[in-house]
Amino acid sequence: MTSLKAACSQCNLRELCLPYGLSETEIAQIDQLVGARRKVKRGHHLYRAGDPFEAIYAIKMGFFKTDILLEDGRDQVTGFQMAGEILGMDGIGTDIHTCNSIALEDSEICIIPFVQLEQLSREVQALQRHFHQVMSREIVRDHGVMMLLGTMRAEERLAAFLLNLSQRFTARGYSPQEFHLRMTREEIGSYLGLKLETVSRAFSRFQDEGLISVHQKHIRILEAAGLKRLLNHQPP
Amino acid sequence: MTSLKAACSQCNLRELCLPYGLSETEIAQIDQLVGARRKVKRGHHLYRAGDPFEAIYAIKMGFFKTDILLEDGRDQVTGFQMAGEILGMDGIGTDIHTCNSIALEDSEICIIPFVQLEQLSREVQALQRHFHQVMSREIVRDHGVMMLLGTMRAEERLAAFLLNLSQRFTARGYSPQEFHLRMTREEIGSYLGLKLETVSRAFSRFQDEGLISVHQKHIRILEAAGLKRLLNHQPP
DNA sequence: CAAGCCGTTTGATCTGGGTCAATATCGACC
C-alpha cells in the first residue's frame, strides 16, 4: 500500500469529485482532510462487507465494482464506479460496510476519514451541501437500477447500461463512442439481473443490427440513437 | 391542508425518527426546526417528480409509496414508507424531486425544511450523524431491493417483502403476525418486479402451504420460519 | 510455441412468470 499525500487542489477530477463547487480556500481545507492515497491492485478489495467503516473513498484513477454476497452463495453486483466517484457510503448507517468493493483494474483512491469529513462539513457549508448531494444522487441512481431491474427487458437493460457508461466516460474526457469494458459479461449480467449468456447474445444482436461493434471487451457505439430508441419503447 | 405545530419532544416516534439519539435539549432545538404538520389524504401526492425540493418529511402517521413514472408509461414503485420514516431525500441531489410520493391511507407528516436541517446539523453533531445514517440506510435498503430484483425468484421476493413488513410493524409496536396491507397486489408487484397475477398466485400458494392466511388485504403470518426458509434456499 | 485456462460466443431445450381471459369479491355511492 503506497501512501502519497493527496491534493484535491492539484487534482483534475475536482470538478467531478467531492470538492465540486468549493472555493480555492475551501479546497485548501479539504487538502488537509483527505488523508492519503492508496493503490488497489486489480482484483483486490478496497473493503469488504463486515469491515468497520472509517472512511469514504474517492477514486483517483481506475475502476471498481461493489457487490453483495448472500449466505447461499448468490451475489449481485450493485454498481460500477469510476474516477471521481465516491465509494463507501454504505457503511455510514451501521458503522460497518455492507458490501464489497473490488478493483477491476489497478486503481488509486483517496482516503477521506469520515469523522473528519463530518467535522469539516460542519464548518464549510458548501462541502456539507455537496456531500448531501452526492449521497442523494446515489439514492437516485439506485432507484434507476431498480427501475431497470423491475421493468426492462434484457436488451433495454443492456442499452441503458452502455449509454450510461458512455455518458460517464464522456464526462471524464474520453470518447463517447469507444471504450473498453473493465468487467466481464458475468459481472454485467449480475448487475443487470441477467445471465452472462443473455448479455453476450444481446451484444451480438446489437452488433448484427449495426448499433455497436463488439470485440471482446472493446466496444464502439455506432448508433447511439438506436440504443436510445430501445429505451423509450414499450415492451410488446 | 391543516398545519399544527409539530413537537418531536412529545412524539412517541422520536426513537424511530430523525431525533433518534439526541438529548432532551437537542430535541428541543429540533422542535424549532420542524415546521408544521400536514395531512395528506389517501391517494393524494405529498410531492411529485419535478417539484422543487425544499424539505424532507417525517411520517407522523399513515403509509406512503414512492414511485417513478417513465415517459413510455411504465412505472415502478420504489418503496413503501411508514410512520417514523423519512421521505424526500431523492430531491437533495438536484433540488428537484425525482419520484412521486403518494399516501396509501390518510396520513400526517412533519415538514422539515432542508435548509434549516442543514443549518442545525452544522451545530448539533448528533443530528448530523444521524441524518447521515438515515441517508446511508436508504442506500443500503435500495441495495437490498436490487438484490431481490436481480437474484430472487417470485416466491422469495414475496417472502422477503412480508418478513420486512412484519419486522417494521413490530418495531412500531404492532403485531408481527397480523397486519393489513395498505397497497394493492399491483403495487406489491410493481415493487417486486412481478405482475399482480404472480403476486396473487404466490399468496395463494403460501396459504395452501400453511405459511400464511390471506383474506384480501388482511395477512396473518402462521409460520415465519417457513418464509425465512424460502429466502436462504438457492433456486434449483 | 504448446498447453491450459478464462472468458466469450453460439446452439438446443426448458420453464417461471407473463399474458389474456373469465369470474369472484369488496366497498363506495346513490
Next chain:
DNA sequence: GGTCGATATTGACCCAGATCAAACGGCTTG
C-alpha cells in the same frame, strides 16, 4: 339495498430468458 367500478383470484397458454452444452479466442506460463 342494489349497482358499479376497482381489486383479487384462478385457469390456459405462451415466450423471453435461463439452463445445459459445446466450441472458440485470447491470455498467460512453462
